[in-house]
Amino acid sequence: xxxxxxxxxxxxxxxxxxxxxxxxxxxxxxxxxxxxxxxxxxxxxxxxxxxxxxxxxxxxxxxxxxxxxxxxxxxxxxxxxxxxxxxxxxxxxxxxxxxxxxxxxxxxxxxxxxxxxxxxxxxxxxxxxxxxxxxxxxxxxxxxxxxxxxxxxxxxxxxxxxxxxxxxxxxxxxxxxxxxxxxxxxxxxxxxxxxxxxxxxxxxxxxxxxxxxxxxxxxxxxxxxxxxxxxxxxxxxxxxxxxxxxxxxxxxxxxxxxxxxxxxxxxxxxxxxxxxxxxxxxxxxxxxxxxxxxxxxxxxxxxxxxxxxxxxxxxxxxxxxxxxxxxxxxxxxxxxxxxxxxxxxxxxxxxxxxxxxxxxxxxxxxxxxxxxxxxxxxxxxxxxxxxxxxxxxxxxxxxxxxxxxxxxxxxxxxxxxxxxxxxxxxxxxxxxxxxxxxxxxxxxxxxxxxxxxxxxxxxxxxxxxxxxxxxxxxxxxxxxxxxxxxxxxxxxxxxxxxxxxxxxxxxxxxxxxxxxxxxxxxxxxxxxxxxxxxxxxxxxxxxxxxxxxxxxxxxxxxxxxxxxxxxxxxxxxxxxxxxxxxxxxxxxxxxxxxxxxxxxxxxxxxxxxxxxx
Amino acid sequence: xxxxxxxxxxxxxxxxxxxxxxxxxxxxxxxxxxxxxxxxxxxxxxxxxxxxxxxxxxxxxxxxxxxxxxxxxxxxxxxxxxxxxxxxxxxxxxxxxxxxxxxxxxxxxxxxxxxxxxxxxxxxxxxxxxxxxxxxxxxxxxxxxxxxxxxxxxxxxxxxxxxxxxxxxxxxxxxxxxxxxxxxxxxxxxxxxxxxxxxxxxxxxxxxxxxxxxxxxxxxxxxxxxxxxxxxxxxxxxxxxxxxxxxxxxxxxxxxxxxxxxx
Numbered sequence: 001x002x003x004x005x006x007x008x009x010x011x012x013x014x015x016x017x018x019x020x021x022x023x024x025x026x027x028x029x030x031x032x033x034x035x036x037x038x039x040x041x042x043x044x045x046x047x048x049x050x051x052x053x054x055x056x057x058x059x060x061x062x063x064x065x066x067x068x069x070x071x072x073x074x075x076x077x078x079x080x081x082x083x084x085x086x087x088x089x090x091x092x093x094x095x096x097x098x099x100x101x102x103x104x105x106x107x108x109x110x111x112x113x114x115x116x117x118x119x120x121x122x123x124x125x126x127x128x129x130x131x132x133x134x135x136x137x138x139x140x141x142x143x144x145x146x147x148x149x150x151x152x153x154x155x156x157x158x159x160x161x162x163x164x165x166x167x168x169x170x171x172x173x174x175x176x177x178x179x180x181x182x183x184x185x186x187x188x189x190x191x192x193x194x195x196x197x198x199x200x201x202x203x204x205x206x207x208x209x210x211x212x213x214x215x216x217x218x219x220x221x222x223x224x225x226x227x228x229x230x231x232x233x234x235x236x237x238x239x240x241x242x243x244x245x246x247x248x249x250x251x252x253x254x255x256x257x258x259x260x261x262x263x264x265x266x267x268x269x270x271x272x273x274x275x276x277x278x279x280x281x282x283x284x285x286x287x288x289x290x291x292x293x294x295x296x297x298x299x300x301x302x303x304x305x306x307x308x309x310x311x312x313x314x315x316x317x318x319x320x321x322x323x324x325x326x327x328x329x330x331x332x333x334x335x336x337x338x339x340x341x342x343x344x345x346x347x348x349x350x351x352x353x354x355x356x357x358x359x360x361x362x363x364x365x366x367x368x369x370x371x372x373x374x375x376x377x378x379x380x381x382x383x384x385x386x387x388x389x390x391x392x393x394x395x396x397x398x399x400x401x402x403x404x405x406x407x408x409x410x411x412x413x414x415x416x417x418x419x420x421x422x423x424x425x426x427x428x429x430x431x432x433x434x435x436x437x438x439x440x441x442x443x444x445x446x447x448x449x450x451x452x453x454x455x456x457x458x459x460x461x462x463x464x465x466x467x468x469x470x471x472x473x474x475x476x477x478x479x480x481x482x483x484x485x486x487x488x489x490x491x492x493x494x495x496x497x498x499x500x501x502x503x504x505x506x507x508x509x510x511x512x513x514x515x516x517x518x519x520x521x522x523x524x525x526x527x528x529x530x531x532x533x534x535x536x537x538x539x540x541x542x543x544x545x546x547x548x549x550x551x552x553x554x555x556x557x558x559x560x561x562x563x564x565x566x567x568x569x570x571x572x573x574x575x576x577x578x579x580x581x582x583x584x585x586x587x588x589x590x591x592x593x594x595x596x597x598x599x600x601x602x603x604x605x606x607x608x609x610x611x612x613x
Numbered sequence: 614x615x616x617x618x619x620x621x622x623x624x625x626x627x628x629x630x631x632x633x634x635x636x637x638x639x640x641x642x643x644x645x646x647x648x649x650x651x652x653x654x655x656x657x658x659x660x661x662x663x664x665x666x667x668x669x670x671x672x673x674x675x676x677x678x679x680x681x682x683x684x685x686x687x688x689x690x691x692x693x694x695x696x697x698x699x700x701x702x703x704x705x706x707x708x709x710x711x712x713x714x715x716x717x718x719x720x721x722x723x724x725x726x727x728x729x730x731x732x733x734x735x736x737x738x739x740x741x742x743x744x745x746x747x748x749x750x751x752x753x754x755x756x757x758x759x760x761x762x763x764x765x766x767x768x769x770x771x772x773x774x775x776x777x778x779x780x781x782x783x784x785x786x787x788x789x790x791x792x793x794x795x796x797x798x799x800x801x802x803x804x805x806x807x808x809x810x811x812x813x814x815x816x817x818x819x820x821x822x823x824x825x826x827x828x829x830x831x832x833x834x835x836x837x838x839x840x841x842x843x844x845x846x847x848x849x850x851x852x853x854x855x856x857x858x859x860x861x862x863x864x865x866x867x868x869x870x871x872x873x874x875x876x
Contacts, residue, residue: 036806572642
């Protein structure tokens with residue numbers, strides 16, 4: 001399966017839009033500069049295209065196989081995973097003290113887009129391994145750090161997070177898995193966990209599970225949960241492997257997509273011999289787990305965005321080759337030749353919409369990752385401010401990017417006509433693989449509740465006001481602009497609408513119910529406003545660069561014929577030109593949905609609560 | 614073992630090539646430049662050799678400023694040193710001129726083996742390696758797909774039409790690498806990080822005792838009169854054969870003979 005990405009846009013967002021170069025001047029990133037970061041991107045893409053993408057179909061068609069407790073992955077996954085480990089790609093953003101590569105999050109996000117887009121199943125394992133390593137680095141004891149962290153950042157061992165149980169899905173507090181302290185300080189773990197990504201497989205010799213469990217006498221709900229480090233094979237204090245640790249994989253799920261990622265049911269301690277170490281303090285497990293989940297939520301959003309972007313690229317390539325029907329200007333000429341379907345206005349609209357959402361979600365994830373970097377690069381109030389932005393943006397990254405990633409994959413599939421529905425083309429796998437991003441790591445519904453109930457009111461609403469204030473600044477900058485005035489006013493109107501409903505909801509007697517009912521649309525409204533702001537902000541950068549090229553080549557943009565001929569012949573100019581058109585398209589097609597959602601919310605439409613189901 | 618790898622920086626094979634305004638060069642705007650893929654085999658062989666036998670790899674290029682990025686890429690893959698002879702725009706495609714410059718840079722540099730790609734992608738002349746060997750007074754083996762290394766000699770497989778030839782050569786020698794010699798590695802992040810700190814030695818052609826304008830002028834052995842893109846591929850012809858396969862086969866044979874001139 002081929003994998004394509006708009007590398008030009010990735011580099012534009014990273015270096016021409018975001019101040020990544022300035023970030024790299026921070027002493028924390030002394031080993032990196034723009035030149036070698038670009039080399040990282042190029043090499044990462046090469047690996048995605050040449051190593052990961054060719055195994056993506058095996059992941060889907062062969063998939064993970066379970067037999068007698070063991071899980072095998074397609075043979076082709078092993079050398080591909082090895083390439084990631086050998087190159088240091090597993091620990092790309094992690095602490096160099098433990099073998100990580102110390103690259104900024106924003107660069108990690110760019111590279112991980114390639115990896116997820118090329119092979120989401122395989123890259124998922126990497127995500128969790130990196131995450132588990134990070135948890136132990138931050139919350140573990142010195143001994144734990146020296147035993148586990150480097151093994152995880154190198155990918156030599158795998159990592160998981162074990163939350164869900166049959167009766168405890170979104171309601172994690174209902175977990176029953178038990179942990180009983182032993183005389184030697186370890187805990188005996190017993191219980192069942194389900195939906196555990198990469199809970200067992202044959203890419204690594206050991207798997208380190210982070211398991212939420214309840215100690216004797218712990219209070220009910222999430223407050224009674226503690227977090228444990230539970231290896232598949234026991235690890236001795238000197239780091240050598242001991243006996244198997246009574247961790248059994250009871251089966252794997254048959255799923256809609258990501259067949260190459262084993263979704264396992266894990267039984268801990270069926271012979272009462274499963275031991276684990278406490279991570280952090282007792283009863284603080286959920287707080288710790290949230291740390292890992294928040295990081296993972298951003299990466300899950302990235303999965304949606306990546307597969308959306310990959311779907312878009314594949315659909316564009318197909319539309320350029322597939323000949324069907326006459327050109328629209330020649331629809332009356334029976335003998336006119338068939339043209340590539342990319343000439344058809346309807347196909348162009350779809351592919352411009354998919355491009356816009358792919359770039360808007362990419363921008364959201366890049367911007368959020370940059371804010372994470374700034375939390376590390378700053379201190380005091382500034383650090384807190386960036387952290388508050390990350391907190392507010394995390395559920396938007398997760399839910400908005402995954403939702404629109406799936407929608408993009410869906411609209412792109414239709415570009416192929418019937419072929420899109422077949423396995424001959426990658427479109428249907430992209431769509432099936434992407435869908436999970438809306439569900440795991442907290443469903444998008446849960447994300448929206450987190451957003452409206454915790455994130456909007458955070459610090460008295462200051463972070464969300466500041467983030468929307470940046471969108472407001474874009475509106476103010478462009479409201480008198482001859483080319484982008486209308487899109488800017490649409491952004492202004494959406495901001496005004498958002499402001500109005502926020503104020504109204506806090507005053508209405510049915511405000512709480514309406515907020516719960518409309519949490520998902522509210523999150524979408526904010527995501528859409530931010531997306532429009534990012535794309536318009538990028539359009540301004542692009543227009544300056546385009547202007548410089550035109551001036552240099554002596555092209556008059558007012559002379560449309562010459563201008564279009566030039567754009568069609570100059571890839572760099574075409575890129576900037578497209579950035580502007582994409583922003584305009586998004587403003588016209590996406591921003592009105594903010595007003596549409598608002599209409600239902602302001603009217604207090606409560607039919608879903610009255611319907612008998 | 615001291616290995617020297619000659620590297621040329623070429624347009625990405627996936628680039629859309631346009632002819633430049635002078636009709637003699639390609640239009641370089643918007644081109645992505647890469648290490649010539651055959652040079653990657655040469656580099657990989659040198660890296661494998663020094664990993665097993667010790668020693669160091671020096672990558673040498675003769676090219677414009679942008680070629681430094683290619684050297685950095687080689688350093689990221691594990692090469693120890695890099696030498697950049699800056700220039701080469703005016704001698705582009707002139708294999709002998711390029712070989713002379715490389716020979717001048719290499720003659721006083723210690724080496725047990727010189728590895729080149731069989732050819733530079735783009736100009737595809739496949740001449741620089743053998744010419745360089747001649748100028749250095751070294752034996753050469755070209756189009757190599759397998760090498761067994763000993764301390765003072767090699768046994769190499771080289772591609773010939775319809776098979777391969779097994780050749781023994783003393784060292785030092787110049788070897789040109791063909792596809793199949795090895796599987797070039799990807800740069801590791803650590804390697805990319807380290808490449809930033811490795812030095813790139815910059816040399817002017819004049820400092821090698823050569824005059825680049827003479828190489829491109831009176832001494833030139835190669836000149837481009839004009840450059841054209843190959844004609845656009847015409848649409849294929851489909852012979853419908855469902856109703857009358859016999860007639861369709863006859864039609865196909867006729868077209869193959871008369872139009873495609875296959876026989």
